[in-house]
Amino acid sequence: MGIRKIDQQLCTGCRICVDHCPMDVIRMDEEIDKAYIAHLSDCQLCLICETDCPEKAIYVSPDRERRVPLPW
Numbered sequence: 001m002g003i004r005k006i007d008q009q010l011c012t013g014c015r016i017c018v019d020h021c022p023m024d025v026i027r028m029d030e031e032i033d034k035a036y037i038a039h040l041s042d043c044q045l046c047l048i049c050e051t052d053c054p055e056k057a058i059y060v061s062p063d064r065e066r067r068v069p070l071p072w
Contacts, residue, residue, distance in 0.1 A: 002043030010057035
């Protein structure tokens with residue numbers, strides 16, 4: 001669960017999501033000036049990024065994920 005995606009087509013690089021995320025999950029890609037998910041496992045599902053995004057480029061899902069564990 002957590003941030004499902006940041007739509008790069010809609011993201012304008014305003015940095016609101018980066019500034020408002022209390023867990024530092026979202027970072028900026030300085031080369032393309034767009035937000036990206038840096039630390040998905042730290043997302044606490046607060047929905048601040050989704051509600052504060054003026055372009056509605058962020059989608060947060062409350063559904064629990066079943067991730068496949070990676071081998072060593």
